[in-house]
Amino acid sequence: MNSFIPSPGFDARRFKGTTLILPSVSIGNVPQLTTDLLLSTLKLDRVGCIEDENVVPVLGPADRPHSEPTTLATAGTGITGVSGGGLLSLAVEVFQSKDGKWTLIQQRSPTVSHRSHHYADNLVRFIQDSEFDQVVLLASADGARRIDIQLRSGNPVRYIPSPQLPGTLLETLRGLGLQALENIPATDREVERARELHVQLTEQVQDIQLDDSSLTSSSSTTTTSAQKTLEKVPRIPNGGFARRLHSLCQESGIAILTVVAFAMEGDNAPDAIFLANVLNAILRVHNPTEQQVRDGEGEWKVPKSWDSLYGNSHHQDMYQ
Template sequence: MTFIPVSNYDSNLLKGSKLLLPTVSIGNVPQLTFDLLVHTFKLQRVGYIDQDTLMPVSGIREDDKTGVTVPMEVFQSKDHQWTYVQQRSPTIKGKRQAFLDQLVQFASQFSQVIIVTSMDASRRLDSQIRGGPFRVFGDKSVVDQLGIPVLENMLNEDLPAAGLARHLYQQLSSSLPTSLLVMFALEGDNVQDSIEYAHLINTVFKLQTDISSWTPPKSWEFLFGTPFNAELYQ
């Protein structure tokens, strides 16, 4: 796993910043959330991560620049305080541990990591059914800052449909300040989930203070395919 910077970007600017890191999990809520953060904040694409552990995927860039999107891309705020990774595809079978090991090595240069994931809302504990859909676990300073409930039984239970979130947290937290941010969700139309998630992240971490609305990328127009021809059913 190698970070490939765009031209004229100094890779040393990554060091010491705070990393927001999504997992591929139920509803792709983290991916949709990071779409909103990247496009609303107009974050600078500073490079991508070259690796052989994720399912290959590519698409048209949405910032009107040449090139294509790839499975893992890196963005950064203008003040270089926050770094965002967008992961668009899951790990290849048999390469999960290699992906985790390489990602932990990449993350070691940051001052703090916030893992953003989603969990299956249909498998919540009784104590999780009431109240809001968010939970947090990990670094005490972040837990206190968020002001939302701590994730119950994190150390004793699996995290249903949260992908590699638990494994990633366990490996990262042994070497640097790491927090796990969770949203309970279901498969379906997860646009509203991502808006609520983006709002929470922006509010508690004070990423941008002048945001009045969220700007989705153009690709969201095709989240549910193209419209059908109504004349076919007349």
């Protein structure tokens, strides 16, 4: 179901024709950190949130005061703002630029274990209902799983296009020297996990529809078809739901571009800045004026929350 809850005064019809940018919770949290940079630099307005039972519920202080004139309680969440007029950040929030060109989703918590496919299904319905012009999905992949051609490449970023993408965008990607993501072989564990998931889904269908063999057969065929659809998209190791979301959008006729950055766990702030630069080269989301450059606003603005991203530094006296 479409669980988008708009902020007071926001009309969801404003999504139509805009470009949606969203992260897949992946290794190193690079996509989320990149989205943080976009939100902090572009100063987007929060226009609502997405409630989904498949995402771990969290809340905390907003990284910066939002432009909403009232508390979140008026949006139907039952949560009031913090002291000083600031608001709380939720698990999944939706932002939009003032010119209505860009819409961003930020996901601040992971999906519930083994339920990411349900969240992906719900997101596709939200995308369809909103009638976005195109979708840009940010993901990161396990750098240790790179194949030889990827190791020899000097660029740690790949992309996955869908047939519905406009030719001009594909030309831009090729002009930047970016390469499409090569297929990465599955590990034995991934093969076994896929087999277990297929058996589990088949058993669930049989339990629910035991009295109707025709429905059971139809659902089994649907499950097999979904697996074949997924296989059309290259594997993204530790990429979260990116592969499934891309395949669902592609199958639904939605123009989607998935941008994948190879990364390792650690201090991933530089990876996020690099991915933000690549994204900006593709879409030109951040195009500062000469005055902004002179005022020091031409670079990516690091959000306040990054101050404690990896905890406090150790006191040097402990090493004496």
